[in-house]
Amino acid sequence: MNAVKKLRLPHYLLIAAGLLVLLSLVRVVDGANDVTSSGTVEAMLRLAVPIFLAGLGGLWAERAGVINIGLEGMMILGTWTGAWAGYQWGPWIGVLAGIAGGALGGLLHAVATVSFGVDHIVSGVAINILGLGLTQFLAGLVFNVGHAKELGGGPRQSPPVDPITKISLPVLSGGGGTPDWLGSLEKHHWFLVSDLAGVLRGLTHQMSLLTLVALLLVPVSYFVLWRTPFGLRVRSCGEDPYAAESLGVRVYRMKYAAVLISGGLAGLAGAFLVTVAAPIYQDGQTAGRGFIGLAAMIFGNWRPGGLAAGSLLFGYTDAMNVRDGGQAVHALLLFVAVLLVAVAAWQAWRRSFLAAGLAAVAAVGLLVWFLDSDVVPGELVSFSPHLTTLLVLALASQRLRMPAADGLRYRRGEAR
Amino acid sequence: MPDAAVRLTGITKRFPGVVANRDVDLTIERGEVHALCGENGAGKSTLMKILYGMQRPDEGTVEIDGEQVVLRSPADAIARGIGMVHQHFKLADNLTVLENVILGAEPRRFGRIDFAAARAAIRDMSARYGLRVDPDSLVQPLGVGDRQRVEILKVLYRGAKVLILDEPTAVLVPQEVDELFANLRELRAEGLTVLFISHKLDEVLSVADAISVIRRGTTVATRLDPAEVTARRLAELMVGSELPTPELRESTVTDEVQLDVAGLTVRTPEGRAVVDDVSLRIRRGEIVGLAGVEGNGQGELIEALMGIRPAASGTIRYGGVDVTHWPTRRRREAGIAYIPEDRHRHGLVLEAPLWENRMLGHQTERPNARGPWIDRRGARRDTARIAAEYDVRTPGIDVPAGALSGGNQQKLIVGREMSGAPKLLVAAHPTRGIDVGAQAAIWDALRAARAAGLAVLLVSADLEELIGMSDTLHVILRGRLVAEVDPRSVTPEDLGSAMTGAVS
Amino acid sequence: MSKKVPAWQAVLRGLGPRGMALRIGAPVLALLISLGITMVLLRVTGADPVSSVQAMVDYGTTPNSVVDILNRATRYYLSAVAVAIGFRMALLNIGVDGQYRLAALLAAALAGALSLPAPFGQILTIVAAMVVGGLWAAIAGVLKVTRGVSEVLSTIMLNSIATGLIAYLLNPKRLAEMRPGSNNIATPQVPSSGRVGALNGALSAIGIDLPGRLYGLLPVAIVVGIVFWVVVNYTRFGFDLKVSGLAPGAAEASGVSAKKMIVVTMVTSGAIAGLIGMPELLGASYEYSLNFPAGLGFTGITVALLGRNHPLGIAFAAVLFAFLDQTSDVLQEVEVPKEIVGVMQGVVVLTVVIVYELVRRFEIRREQRAVAGELATGHDLARAGKGR
Incomplete structure (x- = not known):
């Protein structure tokens, strides 16, 4: 029936393995060890989690038919409330407060879109403005006075928050004073072997407990949305709310629940930033991750597994940025050029010569850039996550299917 | 005498500016196929929405099995054993048949959906009433006949005793209609009550045990015996005259x-x-x-x-x-003139006034435009002409198209497309x-x-x-x-x- | 009305004033609600709301402030019009921010390198800015029509990319130079032949004396507003734009090419965005530096929403927002963080969209009732036309 063959887990593993080999190759060629170092992978995971959590928030809302472009604002609220509670009562209370703060933003969004039928995107934009304004205002009011100020707070930042405990796998990654086999393997910089060790060590070394919680949310979200009555009802509201309504499903209630969960997850993403990534609230620290999360969700075709993959991709490009990866990004130029050559060949085989030509030209351009320089300037590295997002959206958007009633206004009893 | 399955008394429902139902009385006995006839816009659908809890009547009472009830939502109606198959199918394309059927009444096991039990129940019902469908198929590829069977399954799955079918034959071919009627007779044999809404008189006469007619929001005849009433008489009750027939006279075909x-x-x-x-x-x-x-x-x-x-x-x-x-x-x-299938989505801009809708599709032509400029005077004058020539009932040309009735909207579209x-x-x-x-x-x-x-x-x-x-x-x-x-x-x-x- | 309705329900049910009153009343109501919320916030922070607002008004009406407010409003106005063009066809150009900054930087670099006689240098600079803005916006438009990428996400990403590109280009090795005695980096100064003089001279000729420097390009904003109004209401393009926004399906069936409209609208929006930085560049700063006004694109979204995409409404909203921004400094003196203005703006947007939505629903219901009512009384165009 379908012209596009369905990809299953073995395919994905094969693709992942192929990409790792290619990465390893460009690392050796360019001598850019940061491409697959455990430090990079660790950073990738740390940076991917907030993107993933925000994206999961988007997924919940959109599965219920509410577009949530206000994730960024809810995330900002989560950073503030998380830091506010976190510096006083410890990081885990901070996490709960972050969830509550984000959920508050979600509640606003639900009131505007579900009860009042405001355009979802407009309401989301308003919440972004409000979230930013409110936190900046409150930071000046709360963190810049008295005890908080003595602890290091200011108009643009909170006092530091105790970070959440980090754990490492014993023996393999040096947890609890045991040997660090993967670490030593990685230091040899052998082709493929050290890369694999680096990746594995990055995934098992100094992982925050909250990261573990986030990882668990992949199967949990899948289970709740696809295996429970509540999940089916939420999804039915995103596919056809009038059908759901005609069967007695309380659509408003479901949408409210989903958007509140959405806000809570975005708030959790914010709390993650202030309790794990940088244990402090800072103005502007979300840096558009809410939007990137939304893009990761689209990339993942509105499914938790795909979203996780997309988040890791964006987390990786972000890691390049954070770890001053001018050298590593330089190696990645070659990586992308090789991929583009493959795309060009594939398109040519499919007789779509325009696409093949464009891909080939881009590949040559990148190759010239690669050969002509030693390092990519930091200012250009800074937007690599966003550029990747844009490219991924451009390549992936057409094959995806969003929930059928996503973003549509629903009013009880207004079906034709 | 046992209580009637459904008894509606003195139902009145008003919408902004119109009375959809006025003082409707209707009795449906248990175990019968009851047909409700009336032309489009007569108020049949509103009445059924009231019975299904989607609308609340302004006046009047609903009795089910002799007990007076207040239906606040479809959930209430379902709990009372009333099920509805809507004219526009209410199925989520990207969910499976099974998911569509169990939605809102999911069998549970340890907090999760018991898919095995649901599948078994659907297979069982399919077999009992001759409603063939694959529970694990997505709804998307299904044709209209299959979709209708899914809709009926949905209703039966909830244990409905009274089935409301709103214009079920509108999209079916005659053979499928026969199949549907066979299903209905089977349901009746199982003791279920069917309320069948239609304006196709021959179908009504062939399947119903009793016929009621609704016209301009009120019942003009109730519980007619199909053996004693003719199609002509029903038409007179429905519209006050004979129904118009589509026919062409002499051929005008050229070479x-x-x-x-x-x-x-x-x-x-x-x-x-x-x-x-x-x-x-x-x-x-x-x-x-x-x-x-x-x-x-x-x-x-x-x-x-x-x-x-x-x-x-x-x-x-x-x-x-x-x-x-x-x-x-x-x-x-x-x-090339065009009357699109979906007048609300493709034929009109509902929020825009009639005169702007008159320009739609002809916004580059006279009398609507001169060069790159809009000719408001021309467009407005011509809209008034269309309203008069094509009998578009409207108080003026500045009202939004969405405020007109479906028939008047369509006459405006026809008038517009016949211009030029x-x-x-x-x-x-x-x-x-x-x-x-x-x-x-x-x-x-x-x-x-x-x-x-x-x-x-x-x-x-x-x-x-x-x-x-x-x-x-x-x-x-x-x-x-x-x-x-x-x-x-x-x-x-x-x-x-x-x-x-x-x-x- | 047989039953008496509580006042708050009357507002929700739309039993209030009608027609024109509603159109003006809605934003006023939204603003009043926002003002109330702000007052409560001020109260909570320990400041006296009445005297705080009084202080803002006092400061905002001094001649110096008036000039600054008008200058700010000019930037907000252009930004809001750029956004409003997209809104007209339900296209959300969040990328106005990146578009104007990139356009301003490149135009500044061009203007700094030019030395043409008076009108030509300015015209060339402005045109260049519009072209850059339009091209940058075109990326989002083309991605939408060819690859189905939501313009909301793509323009957000393009904003970040623009930020990175500007950081890359605003570097002594490339388009900029260090300013001695400070940490500032800026493009070379625009030569005096390429600048636009202040408007103060022209105004004092008609008897209005203002201190400071009023943007010489302020009239450009007015012209943009008038052109926007005429195009939207009186041209086929404006009609196509409106129909595409209200009913994309009907637009396509009527022969509007959705793809073409999207690209044209995005490019137009971007070109107007390119104008945003021009009054400042050619009339005040003469260079693009780290201090160049940022974030105007986001303010533009808010202003366009508040102004209901109407040229006059946007003008009022722009002045209001300029007033709030200008006077926020005064709040520092009463121990209120000036960021409260951000809260006010957020509250305004949210209240405005909710109130507008309620009003819209009410209008639709009212019109349906009116039509049915008139038909029932025999006032019918079809019959009148037949002379019955």
Whole structure:
């Protein structure tokens, strides 16, 4: 029936393995060890989690038919409330407060879109403005006075928050004073072997407990949305709310629940930033991750597994940025050029010569850039996550299917 | 005497500016198939929504099994054993049949959905009532007959004792109608009560045990015996006169070919051919009908003719000129008029005033525009003309199109498309869902335009309309033209067979 | 009305004033609600709301402030019009921010390198800015029509990319130079022949004396507003734009090419966005530096929403927002963080969209009732036309 063959887990593993080999190759060629170092992978995971959590928030809302472009604002609220509670009562209370703060933003969004039928995107934009304004205002009011100020707070930042405990796998990654086999393997910089060790060590070394919680949310979200009555009802509201309504499903209630969960997850993403990534609230620290999360969700075709993959991709490009990866990004130029050559060949085989030509030209351009320089300037590295997002959206958007009633206004009893 | 299954007393429902139901009394006995007749806009659907808890009556009472109840939501109605099969199917395309059926009444086990139990229950019901469907299929690829069976399963799954079927035959071919009626008789035999809403009188007479008629929001006759009442009498009760019939008199077909489609193929983005090698000709003064079960490529063919969808291969010649690659606007400027299938989404801008809607599709032409500028005076004057000529009931031309009734909206569209001397009219379901007065007016307009030399492509799900209004009749099945039949001799049953591919 | 309805329900049910009053009343109501919320916030922070607002008004009406407010309003106005063009066809150009900054930087670099006689240098600079803005916006438009990428996400990403590109280009090795004695980096100064003089001279000729420097390009904003109004209401393009926004399906069936409209609208929006930085560049700063006004694109979204995409409404909203921004400094003196203005703006947007939605629903219901009512009394165009 379908012209596009369905990809299953073995395919994905094969693709992942192929990409790792290619990465390893460009690392050796360019001598850019940061491409697959455990430090990079660790950073990738740390940076991917907030993107993933925000994206999961988007997924919940959109599965219920509410577009949530206000994730960024809810995330900002989560950073503030998380830091506010976190510096006083410890990081885990901070996490709960972050969830509550984000959920508050979600509640606003639900009131505007579900009860009042405001355009979802407009309401989301308003919440972004409000979230930013409110936190900046409150930071000046709360963190810049008295005890908080003595602890290091200011108009643009909170006092530091105790970070959440980090754990490492014993023996393999040096947890609890045991040997660090993967670490030593990685230091040899052998082709493929050290890369694999680096990746594995990055995934098992100094992982925050909250990261573990986030990882668990992949199967949990899948289970709740696809295996429970509540999940089916939420999804039915995103596919056809009038059908759901005609069967007695309380659509408003479901949408409210989903958007509140959405806000809570975005708030959790914010709390993650202030309790794990940088244990402090800072103005502007979300840096558009809410939007990137939304893009990761689209990339993942509105499914938790795909979203996780997309988040890791964006987390990786972000890691390049954070770890001053001018050298590593330089190696990645070659990586992308090789991929583009493959795309060009594939398109040519499919007789779509325009696409093949464009891909080939881009590949040559990148190759010239690669050969002509030693390092990519930091200012250009800074937007690599966003550029990747844009490219991924451009390549992936057409094959995806969003929930059928996503973003549509629903009013009880207004079906034709 | 046992209590009636349903008794409605003195039901009145008002909407902003209109009274949809006025003082309706209706009694439905247990174990009968009860038909409720009335033309479009008579208030049948509102009444059923009240019975299903989707609307609350302003006055009056609802009794179920002798007990007076207040239905606040469909959930209340379902709990009372009332189920409804809606005229526009309420199925989520991207959920499976099973998910659609159990939604809102999921069997649980340890907090999760018990899929095995649900599957077994559906299989069991399918077998018992002869409702064949695969529970694990997505709804998306299902045809209308299958979808209707899913809808009935949904209702039965909830243990409904009273089934409301709102215009269930509107999209079915005669053979499918027979199958549905067989299902209904089976349900009745199991002791269920069926409330059947229709305006097709022969169907009503063939299946119902009792008939009630609703007109302008109120019941004008209740519990008629189908053995003692004629179709003519029912029509008089429904509209106060005989129903208008679609028919053409002497042929006005000329030799001049206005539209010549050759080998036209349209593909989906995935590459599937939805219109497959279609060739047809329409001459001036000729109405060519296109019969087909919904979703067999009619919509795509029309969009290709209008330039909304690109043709993958084949040619479209219009008045001898190859227009295959013309954009929509150029085709419309060249005199191709278009009555789209979905007037709310494609035919009108509901929020905009009538005079702006009059410009729609003709916004580059006089009297609506001069060069790049809009000619407000011209457009407004011409809108008033259309309202008068085509009997569009409206207080003025500044009211938004959404405030008019369906029939008046459609008359405005017809009037608009007939302006500016078109040479070809592509009409999709021009009389769907509108009252008989508007229906008759639109048929008159089509006949007049045909006599004046207009070439018309008519797509409709109403087989009577197709047979009556066509000079030539094609049948489309899975994107291909599979038969050409003579509308003067074909019966709806034969046409239905051809549409489903039952016979060649 | 047989039953008496509580006042708050009357507002929700729309039993209030009608027609024109509603159109002006809605934003006023939204603003009043926002003001109330702000007052409560001020109260909570320990400041006296009445005297705080009084202080803002006092400061905002001094001649110096008036000039600054008008200058700010000019930037907000252009930004809001750029956004409003997209809104007209339900296209959300969040990328105005990146578009104007990139356009301003490149135009500044061009203007700094040019030395043409008076009108030509300025015209060339402005045109260049519009072209850059339009091209940058075109990326989002083309991605939407060819690859189906939501313009909301793509323009957000393009904003970040623009930020990175500007950081890359605003570097002594490339388009900029260090300013001695400070940490500032800026493009070379625009030569005096390429600048636009202040408007103060022209105004004092008609008897209005203002201190400071009023943007010489302020009239450009007015012209943009008038052109916007005429195009939207009186041209075929404006009609197509409106129909595409209200009913995309109907627009396509009527022969409007959705793809073409999207690209044209995005490019137009971007070109107007390119103008945003020009009054400042050619009339005040004469260079693009780290201090160049940022974030105007986001303010533009808010202003366009508040102004209901109407040229006059946007003008009022722009002045209001300029007033709030200008006077926020005064709040520091009463121990209120000036960021409260951000809260006010957020509250305004949210209240405005909710109130507008309620009003819209009410209008639709009212019109349906009116039509049915008039038909029932026999006031019918169809019959009148037949002379019955």
